[in-house]
Each structure stands twice: as structure tokens, then as C-alpha cells.
Amino acid sequence: MTDTTGTHQIIAIEEHFMDRDLAKHFGHAAADPASPIGERLYDFLDIRIREMDAAGVDMQVLSHQSPGTQRLGADVAVQECQAVNNVLAAAIAAAPDRFSGFAMIPTVDPAAAADEMTRAVEELGLKGAMIHGLSHGRFVDEPEFWPIFARAEALGVPVYLHPALPDKTVIERYYGAYAKSHPGLLRAGWGFGVETGTQAVRLVLSGLFDKHPDVKLILGHLGESIPFLMERIDETFSRKENEAVAFRETFLRNFVVTTSGFFSDSALKCCIEELGVERILFAIDWPYVKNEDGVNWLSKFDMDPADKDKIFSGNAKALLGL
Secondary structure (H helix, E strand, C coil): CCCCCCCCCCEEEEEEECCHHHHCCCHHHCCCCCCHHHHHHCCCCCHHHHHHHHHCCCEEEEEECCCCHHHCCHHHHHHHHHHHHHHHHHHHHHCCCCEEECEECCCCCHHHHHHHHHHHHHCCCCCCEEEECCECCECCCCHHHHHHHHHHHHHCCCEEEECCCCCHHHHHHHHCCHHHHCHHHHCCCCHHHHHHHHHHHHHHHHCHHHHCCCCCEEECHHHCCHHHHHHHHHHHHCCCCCCCCCHHHHHHHHEEEECCCCCCHHHHHHHHHHHCHHHEECCCCCCCCCHHHHHHHHHHCCCCHHHHHHHHHHHHHHHHCC
């Protein structure tokens, strides 16, 4: 199975599902199973595979949809992560040539999160973990969370930093009435990128990568604007009033980005120039974006076929061991 050019294997690495039992904790934030999005999120082997086949997507790396377990209390988060990861592993086992996956981890309990990531990777065969936004209002660059990244480094798997809604205080002070009149402002229109990009910058400044130089993190949506701002960020942190930090060097060593939900020629060109082809992976953000939109866009993008193959699948194979 190949894309419309007939030349590339396609692995899409930010493709979502929702677990029915976990969804009970989310109330109105959970997808309606009867809606077009909901029926896709709760499906593994029917609609999902038919739509993959129609677009030529060979494999999806599955991850639970936001909200994740970052907003659940420790009394339920550990158990729920274990249950969801078991469900995900069973779905992968039903179609191992079509699916792989990222684990959910209970960041509210960092030691338990590290242990669950180990179980998910070593026993269930998952390829890393995904974190959805703040953990009970806290950014995960704080040292309390570092055992999670230490364990990912030891396991040789990445952690995907996925957006979630901004902190309640940020919504009130920064977005105000626009959060109701233009709810997309909190999500893909602005808030998602600001929140997740801020998390990535904080991780670089925290010193985490000095202690754990081999940990790998993934940012979706072509890097949450960081590639566009790379030169300015790097120059700013090189000024003498700042504690020394080699932002560009650290970002290029420890981060990769994906194309999820952001199919812009100019943005991709910026990422290629700032990051290099080897640090860009293909993703669609299904079911919020149609498979065909992502596949057709990259298929038509003017670049060397060997480099396009790296983005479509080669980089994912190398990073995730697929």
C-alpha cells in the first residue's frame, strides 16, 4: 500500500482514539460516540482502517485523545492508564501491521508514571508515551517529573508533548470572552500551540537535557511555532543577562516535530531549514483531519523523493523502532 505517488510507505504518528471507560471521567469533554468524530475515535478496525486504506496510510501510531489523564487525581489515574494501555495493546495485537501506539502515563504520580511507561514498552510493546498538557496545573519541566524523562531515556523511547486546554487562570486572563465567542482560540487557533510551545521552552531552560542528554521529545503541529521563532529564541538566550543555555543546539538534539494538522508548504519549508529533514515526521491528527488532506499535501510537496520518504515513514521507523 502506498500513497498517491505510488512510491512511499506512510506512517502517521499522531492519530487518536478514545477509550469508553476513561471517557466517563471527562463528562462533556468526551466525544459523543454518535457524532462523526466520536464514531471514529471509538473505532479501531472498521472505519479507521477503511479510511486509512482509502488514503494509502500504511500504519497509524495510536494515542489517546485529549484530555488525557493529566487532569485526573492519583487515586484513579494510575489504574486508568493501565486499563487504557491494555486496551490499546489489544487493538494493536488485532492488526499489528497497521497499528502501533503511545502509552498514557499518570504524571500526577511521577514514579508510577515511569513504571507504567516501562510496563507499556517492555510488556505491551508500545513505543513511548504521550502527555496531554499540564499535570494538575503544573508544567512537567519541574524536577519532580524528571524521573519520567529519565525512564524514557533508559528505555530509548520518546515522550510526545500533546496540547491540552490552557490553564483555567490563563483562559480567564488572556482569552476572556473570546473563549466563548471563538472557542478555537483556546485550541488549534492559538492556545494549544502557546501552551505546548511554552512547555518545550521551559524544558530546555530547566536543565533536564544536561542530566538526560539522550531523552527524545516529540512536538506536533510542526513544532508549535518554535521553528519559526528559533533564531530569535536562540539569540535572546545567548545574551549575557541570561544563564547560559544553547537553545538551538539542545532543541535540535532532543526534539523532533510532526506535521499533525498543519499542512502548510511555507511552514514545512521553515522546519526543513531550521531543523533538517531528519527531525520531521509525518502525522495527520486523525480523525480531526482527513487522511487524504495530509497524504495529498505531502505527496505534492516539492522535495527530493528520498527526503520525502524520510518524513513519510523513515524517520518514524528510526525513532520508534518500527
